[in-house]
Amino acid sequence: MSFGVLDGDGQVAQIEGHPFGRISFTGTRFAQADVRLLSPILPSKVVAIGKNYADHIEEMKTMNTGDAPTAPLMFLKPSTSVIGPGDAIRIPPGSTNVHHEVELAVVIGARGARNVTEQQAMASVFGYTIGNDVSERDMQKSDGQWTRAKGFDSFCPLGPWIETDLGGLGLDPADLEISCTVDGEPRQKGRTSQLIFGLPTLISYISQVMTLLPGDVILTGTPAGVGPIRPGQVVECTVEGLGTLSNTVTAAEPVSTASAR
Numbered sequence: 001m002s003f004g005v006l007d008g009d010g011q012v013a014q015i016e017g018h019p020f021g022r023i024s025f026t027g028t029r030f031a032q033a034d035v036r037l038l039s040p041i042l043p044s045k046v047v048a049i050g051k052n053y054a055d056h057i058e059e060m061k062t063m064n065t066g067d068a069p070t071a072p073l074m075f076l077k078p079s080t081s082v083i084g085p086g087d088a089i090r091i092p093p094g095s096t097n098v099h100h101e102v103e104l105a106v107v108i109g110a111r112g113a114r115n116v117t118e119q120q121a122m123a124s125v126f127g128y129t130i131g132n133d134v135s136e137r138d139m140q141k142s143d144g145q146w147t148r149a150k151g152f153d154s155f156c157p158l159g160p161w162i163e164t165d166l167g168g169l170g171l172d173p174a175d176l177e178i179s180c181t182v183d184g185e186p187r188q189k190g191r192t193s194q195l196i197f198g199l200p201t202l203i204s205y206i207s208q209v210m211t212l213l214p215g216d217v218i219l220t221g222t223p224a225g226v227g228p229i230r231p232g233q234v235v236e237c238t239v240e241g242l243g244t245l246s247n248t249v250t251a252a253e254p255v256s257t258a259s260a261r
Contacts, residue, residue, distance in 0.1 A: 006032065006161060019162075020110035020126065020214050039084035039158045040129055041107055043217045046077040046156055047206050048103075048133055050146070052196050052221025059224045072197045072205045075146045077133070077156045077219070085159035085245050089134055090252035091231055092152055097137040100229050101222035102180035102188050102237035104173065105131035106199060107162050113203055113212040121203035124212065127164035128173055130245040131219045132157040132180075132237050135226075157237070157247045158217065169241050174198060176240040178223065183233050190223025197221075 003019045004012040012035050014028040050073040051057050057068050083089070091098050109126030116124060133150060134157070140149035166173055173192060180188040197205070202218060212218075229235055229249050237245045 001038065004030070004035070018215075037085045037160050039082050040160070040162045041158065041215045041217065042082060043079055043107075043215050044213050045079065045210075046082065046131075046217045046219060047210070047212070048075050048077055048150070048219040049073060049197070049202060049221045050075060053190060053194055053223045054196065055190070055194075055224035056222055056226065059226070068196060072202055074206060074209070075150065078151050080153055081134075081151055081156035083154045083157050083247070085157070086247065087157065088154065088248045088250040089132075089157065089229065089235065090152070090154040090250055091229075092136065092252050093254060095136050095138070096228075096230075098229055099135050099137055099226045100180055100182065100187065100235050100237070101133035101135060101226050102178050102239070103131045103133055103219045103222050104176060104178060104192050104239055105129045105158060106173075106203070106218040106220060108203075108212045108214060108216045108218070110214050112214055112216075113207040116204055116207045118200040118204045121200040121207070124203055124207075125199075126214070127162040128166060128239075128242060129158055129162045129217075130160070130237050130239045130242050131217065132235065132245060132247065133219050133222060134229075153252070156219075157235075157245055159245045160243050163242050166241055171241040176242075178237075178239045180225065180238070181236045182227070182229060184236075186225075187227055188223050188225035190225075192220070194223065195221060 016024045113124035134155040136149040175193040
């Protein structure tokens with residue numbers, strides 16, 4: 001298991017250590033078809049933003065989630081919720097109301113971010129990937145806070161890779177198309193230009209509360225069109241310039257780590 005750089009010819013060049021700072025190549029290259037992609041990063045924390053698209057706020061009013069916030073609405077997803085492309089989203093036993101949420105994910109770089117201004121914020125970004133803020137709606141409504149509803153193992157698919165140079169592709173992270181399909185059926189579609197709080201504001205605001213470490217991930221919010229997923233389905237989240245993050249859906253197996261005597 002190691003990091004690699006995807007070349008324009010479809011080859012993956014293996015690198016030594018982590019991808020932050022100066023990259024050192026091992027000289028080993030693999031065909032992309034021969035590589036199994038894991039989550040492109042395992043963050044110390046995933047900081048997610050709720051209610052950051054006006055159309056999503058409107059569709060969620062049936063859950064009494066209230067009006068648009070006056071400041072970014074933050075919550076955390078544990079690192080144990082992170083899975084990679086091709087991994088299965090596992091529906092908890094008894095749950096019938098688990099939803100997909102496609103999001104642009106920001107990956108923090110080597111310098112981290114602590115008490116940065118909005119003008120300084122984007123210098124903290126290493127790159128961008130795709131996130132799926134999987135959510136159990138019944139628990140989200142009943143609990144009043146979102147840790148349990150959004151913190152289950154497998155509830156944070158990330159991938160398929162980290163794009164470090166969107167500008168080189170002629171793209172601006174402030175205006176990317178994002179979409180989600182389930183079994184090929186269109187569900188969500190929006191643009192990051194519709195975010196209520198943009199990326200510099202989010203990074204700066206979060207950094208005033210907690211230090212963002214290299215590899216930490218910010219999920220920036222989801223547009224309207226969220227809906228239920230069930231075992232046997234395939235969820236595909238797409239962000240312009242970043243590819244598609246595809247995950248199957250299965251029922252979770254209640255396997256215990258307790259040792260048998």
